[in-house]
Amino acid sequence: MQNFVFHNPTKILFGKNTVPLIGAETVLFGKRVLLVYGTGSIKKRGLYDQIVQSLHAAAAIITEHGGVQPNPLLSHVHKGIKLARENNCDVVCAVGGGSVIDEAKAICAGTPVQHDVWKFFTGKKSVKNPLPLTTVLTLAASGSEMNSGMVITNDATSQKFGFGNKQLFPKTSILDPTITFSVPADYTAYGAIDAISHVLECYFTTTDPYTPVQDRLMEGIVMNAIESCNRVLANPDDYHARADLMWTASLALNGLTSSGLGKVGFPMHMIEHSLSAFYNVPHGAGLSAVIPGWMRFNAKLQPDRFAQFATRVFDKRTGSIEEKATQGIEALGNWFREVKSPTSITALNIPGTDIPKIAANAMTLAKVWRMRDYSEEKIEAILDGCL
Amino acid sequence: MQNFVFHNPTKILFGKNTVPLIGAETVLFGKRVLLVYGTGSIKKRGLYDQIVQSLHAAAAIITEHGGVQPNPLLSHVHKGIKLARENNCDVVCAVGGGSVIDEAKAICAGTPVQHDVWKFFTGKKSVKNPLPLTTVLTLAASGSEMNSGMVITNDATSQKFGFGNKQLFPKTSILDPTITFSVPADYTAYGAIDAISHVLECYFTTTDPYTPVQDRLMEGIVMNAIESCNRVLANPDDYHARADLMWTASLALNGLTSSGLGKVGFPMHMIEHSLSAFYNVPHGAGLSAVIPGWMRFNAKLQPDRFAQFATRVFDKRTGSIEEKATQGIEALGNWFREVKSPTSITALNIPGTDIPKIAANAMTLAKVWRMRDYSEEKIEAILDGCL
DSSP states (O other): OOOEEEOOOOEEEESTTOGGGHHHHHHTTOSEEEEEEOSSHHHHTTHHHHHHHHHHHTTOEEEEEOOOOSSOBHHHHHHHHHHHHHTTOSEEEEEESHHHHHHHHHHHHHTTOSSOTHHHHTTSSOOOSOOOEEEEEOOSSSOGGGSSEEEEEETTTTEEEEEEOGGGSOSEEEEOGGGGGGSOHHHHHHHHHHHHHHHHHHHHHOOOSOOHHHHHHHHHHHHHHHHHHHHHHHOTTOHHHHHHHHHHHHHTTSSTTTTTSOSOOOHHHHHHHHHHHHHOOOHHHHHHHHHHHHHHHHHTTOHHHHHHHHHHHHOOOSSOHHHHHHHHHHHHHHHHHHTTOOSSSGGGTOOGGGHHHHHHHHHHHHHHTTOTTOOHHHHHHHHHTTO | OOOEEEOOOOEEEESTTOGGGHHHHHHTTOSEEEEEEOSSHHHHTTHHHHHHHHHHHTTOEEEEEOOOOSSOBHHHHHHHHHHHHHTTOSEEEEEESHHHHHHHHHHHHHTTOSSOTHHHHTTSSOOOSOOOEEEEEOOSSSOGGGSSEEEEEETTTTEEEEEEOGGGSOSEEEEOGGGGGGSOHHHHHHHHHHHHHHHHHHHHHOOOSOOHHHHHHHHHHHHHHHHHHHHHHHOTTOHHHHHHHHHHHHHTTSSTTTTTSOSOOOHHHHHHHHHHHHHOOOHHHHHHHHHHHHHHHHHTTOHHHHHHHHHHHHOOOSSOHHHHHHHHHHHHHHHHHHTTOOSSSGGGTOOGGGHHHHHHHHHHHHHHTTOTTOOHHHHHHHHHTTO
16 A cells, blocks of 8 residues: 545535535635536526525625536636636535536636646646635536546647646535436436546556555445446436435545555546547546446456456456456446447547547647556557447 | 535545654644653654654644553543643644544543533533644554544443544544554454444444445445454564555544444444443453344344345355345354454453343443433343353
8 A cells, every 4th residue: 555645625415405505605615606507407407596595595696607518618717717806706616517516626726826727737837725616516427526636628729638636625515416316317327437437547557556445445336336327227216326326426536545546547537538629528428438448458467456356346256367357347348338338439430540639639638647658559559449 | 325414624644654744734733732642652662752753843842641541531531631721732642542542532622611521421512612633543443543533431430431523533643554563463353343343333223224335335344354454463564454454444434434324323332332341351352242242133133234244245145134144243253253352241251140230331321322222121132142
């Protein structure tokens, strides 16, 4: 186990009827609130009214910044920063899924500084005195509600980059599973796949050979993400299944599983980000198109690790190490197919001839993330295996 | 899943060479430090000198409060409170295992209030503005380094009571596994058993029938506590095994496993506390004497739950539900015997004729903890099964 610091100060309010608490939780940090949300679905479902009512009851002065896109854009972050500055906002309240919360974090970081917010993403500047953030989560997927990271797409350069900073943990996040009843089957599955991918990234990229308790936690989270997603798809209004999936996704990327693993990479995300940047595919769909190919490529390098995964998560107990490793990857791919998520880039209608372009784009992120074990050639080879 | 609040703000600094950070972490909360420790082993091992040096380097003014006993006593807490008041201490720094950290928490809570600190334990008063706490952990067991609870024995009344309050999470806890190299085999095992018991209490007392992700985490923690303890006993200087056990014990009782379970009880602790109060047995040894009997009693009431535990933790896959449940309890008892921990109160030389006295004592705690499903008769029946 490697040395680590674990410090996750986010307060989680989980369960039914928790949304009305958002006003009081938010004005703890000031009255002038930038309310960040997406492209309108929260208005259709009545959630927007509930939030505004709660904020007004707490005497908040609201500036609205709606219209956040899936794969949120830097140009829209800029608009949010401008609004926050013009209205002297004290605090940001994000209502949405990972995209909305990620954009809100970028606004929190970018508002108080003179330079462009993108310099945080390229590693050229460090976060200082960001605005505080509260959130109401509407999708079980990214874990952004309980971590300090975010991903933004620079629409000028087609770069989808991510970064994190310990000052950017939300202060309070409200997780009401009933809000997710209306998430359709495809996005429910993409969300579960996103959560699983966060675990797989850590599980398969740690170079520490001795992480037993983290392994157990990660294996449990993957098993449970699959099981709870299946239950939700069978019955979208099953409160307990929605709750289970929602909390599982938060636990998948809140620092718990990665503490002690040393430096881990996010190579599947690195490649997927290029798919999203070019083709605007849903993040979870892009991930499920990349994961099996990435796993097949890497199982050759560390078959023992992949065999442990197969045995513990999918109960694969027969055959050689290599055979078990393969069975585990196949089992995960089969589940992706069961929940109707693509398992190849071909299924996303991305032609093989685009692979060099995708690999070149992914390499720009590999450099920022200092993933020195990746080259264009290697990414192309992985993508060839994702056709 | 039940509604819950999860908010664990403790900062964990984990790994080799982290002890010298204690001075800087502590003086963040003030210069006048009450240094709380046990009965001298930290002086034998050089840890004391390291701590004092780090505190002095951070310009701390130290008031010492050593001599904390295993099963820490209220009378000694009173002495610590007196010292903290007389020296206007700003912050408490605890160096030790669960007993030392628990006593330090009681001192933090009791110093700023007019009434006796015991009123917190009997539920008659609420915590207000406690002193902040930092810790350096020396034993993997109680989880006190990352939670807000504590247990103190009132030596005037022979009551071992516990309570918790969200203001009493340590601010920072330092976990250096090398410090635990010198923990002998018996106390290593008792520590692992304590950690396991914290999980079992939650796992078997939740009345919520739908806690899948928590179940997976709890099962993983129990499996790993057993595995890491075995590795430590085979090689006490195995850094990675010590690290794994240390972090596992913290995760076993930091709120992670119990969030969403609703009200859980700690009946095994409730009964064990009476053993410790009367016979001063080590906490982990008392627990292992009670756990199998308590489990046999309760497996009849919820065999499915015990069968799940047996299947997932001990790979028991054959036989009826009831048979699997029994096999799981036997497997855990066998492991207790392997690590030379008692599996009956007889093995602790406690005569059966004392059972009514123990049950009557335990009931006083059952009332404070509002465990309405326990009576003297029921506790006696459980203890009869622990002979």
